Amino acid sequence: MKNWPEISGIISDLDGVTYRGDDPIPSAVKAFQAWNVAGLPYAFVTNNSTKTAREFSEKLNGFGIPTTPDRIVTTCAVAAMRVKELLPAGARVMVIGASALSDAVVAQGFELADSDVSAVVAGLDRHFTYEKLAKAQAALMSGAIFIGTNPDHMLPHGTGFEPGAGSILKAIETASGVPPIIIGKPQPDLVTMALDLLGTPARTTFMVGDQVMTDIAAGHAAGLPTILVRTGVQESGPFSVEPDFDIDDLGAIPVPAKTTLGVLNG
16 A cells, blocks of 8 residues: 555545445545544535435435535536536427436526427436437437436445446437537546635545546546545456555545644534
8 A cells, every 4th residue: 555645635426435325334424524523625526416416415414424515516517507508598408317407407597398409418317218218319310419417337326236327328329329428527527626616736635436437537637646445336447547546445544634624514
Protein backbone atom coordinates (compact mmCIF):
# COMPACT_ATOMS: atom_id res chain seq x y z
CA MET A 1 0.00 0.00 0.00
CA LYS A 2 1.24 3.46 -0.91
CA ASN A 3 1.59 6.10 1.75
CA TRP A 4 -1.46 8.36 1.81
CA PRO A 5 -0.86 11.90 0.50
CA GLU A 6 -2.65 15.03 1.65
CA ILE A 7 -6.43 14.81 1.23
CA SER A 8 -8.22 18.17 1.14
CA GLY A 9 -11.59 16.93 -0.14
CA ILE A 10 -13.62 13.85 -1.09
CA ILE A 11 -16.00 13.43 -4.02
CA SER A 12 -17.88 10.16 -3.62
CA ASP A 13 -20.17 7.98 -5.63
CA LEU A 14 -23.32 6.80 -3.81
CA ASP A 15 -24.49 3.34 -4.93
CA GLY A 16 -21.94 0.74 -3.85
CA VAL A 17 -19.90 3.23 -1.79
CA THR A 18 -22.27 4.63 0.85
CA TYR A 19 -25.05 2.05 0.50
CA ARG A 20 -26.24 -0.97 -1.46
CA GLY A 21 -29.87 -0.43 -2.47
CA ASP A 22 -31.65 0.44 0.77
CA ASP A 23 -28.90 -0.88 3.05
CA PRO A 24 -26.17 1.44 4.39
CA ILE A 25 -22.56 0.29 4.32
CA PRO A 26 -21.47 0.57 7.99
CA SER A 27 -17.81 1.33 7.25
CA ALA A 28 -18.89 4.19 4.96
CA VAL A 29 -21.23 5.67 7.58
CA LYS A 30 -18.40 5.68 10.14
CA ALA A 31 -15.95 7.19 7.65
CA PHE A 32 -18.20 10.08 6.63
CA GLN A 33 -19.13 10.81 10.22
CA ALA A 34 -15.43 10.97 11.13
CA TRP A 35 -14.64 13.19 8.12
CA ASN A 36 -17.49 15.51 9.01
CA VAL A 37 -16.26 15.87 12.60
CA ALA A 38 -12.75 16.52 11.28
CA GLY A 39 -14.04 19.15 8.84
CA LEU A 40 -12.95 17.33 5.67
CA PRO A 41 -15.15 18.71 2.86
CA TYR A 42 -17.02 16.15 0.79
CA ALA A 43 -19.64 16.02 -1.93
CA PHE A 44 -21.47 13.29 -3.80
CA VAL A 45 -21.97 12.50 -7.47
CA THR A 46 -24.42 9.90 -8.68
CA ASN A 47 -25.37 8.39 -12.01
CA ASN A 48 -28.66 7.29 -10.43
CA SER A 49 -31.45 9.39 -11.97
CA THR A 50 -34.34 8.05 -9.88
CA LYS A 51 -34.12 10.60 -7.05
CA THR A 52 -33.60 14.33 -6.58
CA ALA A 53 -30.68 15.78 -4.66
CA ARG A 54 -33.02 16.40 -1.73
CA GLU A 55 -34.21 12.79 -1.73
CA PHE A 56 -30.64 11.51 -1.81
CA SER A 57 -29.76 13.89 1.02
CA GLU A 58 -32.64 12.57 3.12
CA LYS A 59 -31.57 8.99 2.44
CA LEU A 60 -27.96 9.65 3.46
CA ASN A 61 -28.93 11.57 6.60
CA GLY A 62 -31.27 8.71 7.47
CA PHE A 63 -28.26 6.39 7.39
CA GLY A 64 -26.31 8.78 9.62
CA ILE A 65 -24.18 10.37 6.87
CA PRO A 66 -24.39 14.17 7.32
CA THR A 67 -25.03 16.03 4.07
CA THR A 68 -27.20 18.65 2.38
CA PRO A 69 -28.85 18.70 -1.09
CA ASP A 70 -26.37 21.26 -2.39
CA ARG A 71 -23.55 18.73 -1.84
CA ILE A 72 -25.12 16.21 -4.24
CA VAL A 73 -24.78 16.41 -8.04
CA THR A 74 -27.25 14.20 -9.92
CA THR A 75 -27.59 13.17 -13.54
CA CYS A 76 -31.22 14.38 -13.45
CA ALA A 77 -30.19 17.99 -13.06
CA VAL A 78 -27.24 17.82 -15.43
CA ALA A 79 -29.17 15.96 -18.16
CA ALA A 80 -31.91 18.60 -18.07
CA MET A 81 -29.29 21.35 -18.25
CA ARG A 82 -27.78 19.66 -21.32
CA VAL A 83 -31.18 19.58 -23.04
CA LYS A 84 -31.49 23.32 -22.35
CA GLU A 85 -28.14 23.87 -24.08
CA LEU A 86 -29.28 21.96 -27.17
CA LEU A 87 -32.95 22.84 -27.62
CA PRO A 88 -35.11 25.99 -27.48
CA ALA A 89 -37.43 26.53 -24.53
CA GLY A 90 -40.78 24.78 -24.86
CA ALA A 91 -39.49 21.95 -27.06
CA ARG A 92 -41.21 18.58 -26.75
CA VAL A 93 -39.11 15.96 -24.95
CA MET A 94 -39.70 12.27 -24.31
CA VAL A 95 -38.43 11.10 -20.92
CA ILE A 96 -37.84 7.44 -20.15
CA GLY A 97 -37.06 7.30 -16.46
CA ALA A 98 -38.27 8.12 -12.96
CA SER A 99 -40.30 11.18 -11.97
CA ALA A 100 -37.14 12.92 -10.73
CA LEU A 101 -35.81 12.97 -14.29
CA SER A 102 -39.14 14.13 -15.76
CA ASP A 103 -39.45 16.88 -13.16
CA ALA A 104 -35.92 18.12 -13.89
CA VAL A 105 -36.70 18.36 -17.62
CA VAL A 106 -39.98 20.21 -16.97
CA ALA A 107 -38.19 22.59 -14.58
CA GLN A 108 -35.96 23.66 -17.46
CA GLY A 109 -39.00 24.74 -19.49
CA PHE A 110 -39.69 21.72 -21.72
CA GLU A 111 -42.94 19.93 -22.55
CA LEU A 112 -43.17 16.20 -21.87
CA ALA A 113 -44.47 14.16 -24.80
CA ASP A 114 -44.12 10.73 -26.39
CA SER A 115 -44.48 11.71 -30.07
CA ASP A 116 -43.20 14.48 -32.33
CA VAL A 117 -40.37 15.14 -29.89
CA SER A 118 -37.02 16.86 -30.37
CA ALA A 119 -35.17 14.76 -27.78
CA VAL A 120 -35.33 11.46 -25.94
CA VAL A 121 -33.86 11.60 -22.43
CA ALA A 122 -33.42 8.17 -20.85
CA GLY A 123 -32.26 6.94 -17.47
CA LEU A 124 -33.08 4.12 -15.09
CA ASP A 125 -36.73 3.16 -15.59
CA ARG A 126 -38.04 0.27 -13.49
CA HIS A 127 -41.24 0.36 -15.58
CA PHE A 128 -39.52 0.18 -18.97
CA THR A 129 -41.72 -1.48 -21.60
CA TYR A 130 -41.65 -2.57 -25.22
CA GLU A 131 -44.06 0.30 -25.98
CA LYS A 132 -41.61 2.85 -24.58
CA LEU A 133 -38.82 1.24 -26.59
CA ALA A 134 -40.87 1.47 -29.79
CA LYS A 135 -41.74 5.14 -29.21
CA ALA A 136 -38.10 6.00 -28.50
CA GLN A 137 -37.05 4.13 -31.64
CA ALA A 138 -39.53 6.09 -33.77
CA ALA A 139 -38.46 9.43 -32.29
CA LEU A 140 -34.75 8.81 -32.78
CA MET A 141 -35.15 7.48 -36.29
CA SER A 142 -37.03 10.72 -37.06
CA GLY A 143 -34.06 12.80 -35.92
CA ALA A 144 -34.56 13.40 -32.19
CA ILE A 145 -31.50 13.92 -29.99
CA PHE A 146 -30.72 10.98 -27.68
CA ILE A 147 -29.44 11.84 -24.18
CA GLY A 148 -28.64 9.14 -21.64
CA THR A 149 -28.04 9.74 -17.96
CA ASN A 150 -25.37 7.06 -17.56
CA PRO A 151 -24.01 3.80 -19.00
CA ASP A 152 -24.03 1.65 -15.81
CA HIS A 153 -25.12 -1.86 -16.77
CA MET A 154 -25.90 -2.87 -13.19
CA LEU A 155 -26.38 -1.41 -9.71
CA PRO A 156 -25.62 -2.93 -6.28
CA HIS A 157 -28.85 -3.95 -4.57
CA GLY A 158 -28.91 -5.69 -1.19
CA THR A 159 -26.71 -8.76 -1.53
CA GLY A 160 -26.99 -8.80 -5.33
CA PHE A 161 -27.48 -6.50 -8.30
CA GLU A 162 -30.19 -5.04 -10.53
CA PRO A 163 -30.07 -3.82 -14.16
CA GLY A 164 -28.85 -0.25 -14.52
CA ALA A 165 -29.72 2.57 -16.92
CA GLY A 166 -27.05 1.39 -19.33
CA SER A 167 -29.05 -1.73 -20.12
CA ILE A 168 -32.01 0.44 -21.14
CA LEU A 169 -29.82 2.80 -23.18
CA LYS A 170 -28.31 -0.18 -24.99
CA ALA A 171 -31.78 -1.50 -25.89
CA ILE A 172 -32.79 1.88 -27.31
CA GLU A 173 -29.51 2.24 -29.19
CA THR A 174 -29.86 -1.27 -30.65
CA ALA A 175 -33.43 -0.59 -31.77
CA SER A 176 -32.72 2.82 -33.30
CA GLY A 177 -29.09 2.67 -34.35
CA VAL A 178 -28.53 5.99 -32.53
CA PRO A 179 -25.93 6.12 -29.70
CA PRO A 180 -26.74 8.34 -26.69
CA ILE A 181 -24.95 11.45 -25.51
CA ILE A 182 -23.84 10.30 -22.06
CA ILE A 183 -24.18 12.83 -19.23
CA GLY A 184 -22.94 10.94 -16.17
CA LYS A 185 -19.74 9.13 -15.34
CA PRO A 186 -17.38 8.23 -17.06
CA GLN A 187 -17.82 11.74 -18.46
CA PRO A 188 -16.23 14.30 -16.09
CA ASP A 189 -19.18 16.75 -15.86
CA LEU A 190 -20.58 15.59 -12.50
CA VAL A 191 -17.15 15.45 -10.89
CA THR A 192 -16.15 18.87 -12.20
CA MET A 193 -19.37 20.39 -10.84
CA ALA A 194 -18.78 18.76 -7.44
CA LEU A 195 -15.21 20.07 -7.36
CA ASP A 196 -16.50 23.59 -8.04
CA LEU A 197 -18.94 23.17 -5.13
CA LEU A 198 -16.17 22.16 -2.75
CA GLY A 199 -13.64 24.74 -3.93
CA THR A 200 -10.76 22.41 -3.04
CA PRO A 201 -7.64 21.83 -5.17
CA ALA A 202 -8.03 19.09 -7.79
CA ARG A 203 -4.64 17.55 -6.99
CA THR A 204 -5.65 16.83 -3.37
CA THR A 205 -9.36 16.11 -3.88
CA PHE A 206 -10.02 12.40 -4.32
CA MET A 207 -12.75 10.77 -6.38
CA VAL A 208 -14.04 7.65 -4.61
CA GLY A 209 -16.06 4.96 -6.37
CA ASP A 210 -16.72 1.26 -6.73
CA GLN A 211 -16.57 1.03 -10.54
CA VAL A 212 -13.42 1.57 -12.54
CA MET A 213 -14.98 2.29 -15.92
CA THR A 214 -17.38 4.93 -14.57
CA ASP A 215 -16.22 6.39 -11.24
CA ILE A 216 -12.47 6.03 -11.63
CA ALA A 217 -12.54 6.98 -15.31
CA ALA A 218 -14.57 10.12 -14.50
CA GLY A 219 -12.16 11.09 -11.73
CA HIS A 220 -9.19 10.78 -14.05
CA ALA A 221 -11.01 12.70 -16.80
CA ALA A 222 -11.62 15.53 -14.32
CA GLY A 223 -7.96 15.55 -13.27
CA LEU A 224 -8.45 14.09 -9.77
CA PRO A 225 -6.60 11.30 -7.96
CA THR A 226 -8.88 8.29 -7.42
CA ILE A 227 -9.75 5.61 -4.89
CA LEU A 228 -11.46 2.33 -5.79
CA VAL A 229 -13.47 0.84 -2.90
CA ARG A 230 -14.51 -2.83 -3.01
CA THR A 231 -17.95 -2.54 -1.41
CA GLY A 232 -20.03 -2.39 -4.59
CA VAL A 233 -19.79 -3.72 -8.14
CA GLN A 234 -16.89 -6.12 -8.63
CA GLU A 235 -15.61 -5.57 -12.17
CA SER A 236 -13.14 -7.78 -13.99
CA GLY A 237 -10.17 -6.20 -15.76
CA PRO A 238 -7.92 -5.38 -17.42
CA PHE A 239 -8.94 -1.72 -17.54
CA SER A 240 -7.81 1.22 -19.64
CA VAL A 241 -7.54 3.30 -16.44
CA GLU A 242 -6.35 2.32 -12.96
CA PRO A 243 -7.17 3.81 -9.53
CA ASP A 244 -4.44 5.48 -7.51
CA PHE A 245 -5.60 3.53 -4.45
CA ASP A 246 -7.50 0.26 -4.16
CA ILE A 247 -9.10 -0.38 -0.75
CA ASP A 248 -11.55 -2.83 0.83
CA ASP A 249 -13.71 -0.15 2.50
CA LEU A 250 -13.66 3.54 3.37
CA GLY A 251 -12.24 2.84 6.81
CA ALA A 252 -8.83 2.52 5.13
CA ILE A 253 -8.78 6.25 4.29
CA PRO A 254 -7.11 8.25 7.08
CA VAL A 255 -9.01 10.94 8.97
CA PRO A 256 -7.18 14.28 8.71
CA ALA A 257 -6.42 16.59 11.61
CA LYS A 258 -9.55 18.43 12.71
CA THR A 259 -10.53 21.70 11.00
CA THR A 260 -13.83 23.57 10.76
CA LEU A 261 -13.81 23.95 6.97
CA GLY A 262 -16.26 21.26 5.97
CA VAL A 263 -18.29 20.52 9.11
CA LEU A 264 -22.01 20.10 8.37
CA ASN A 265 -23.34 19.04 11.76
CA GLY A 266 -21.87 19.19 15.23
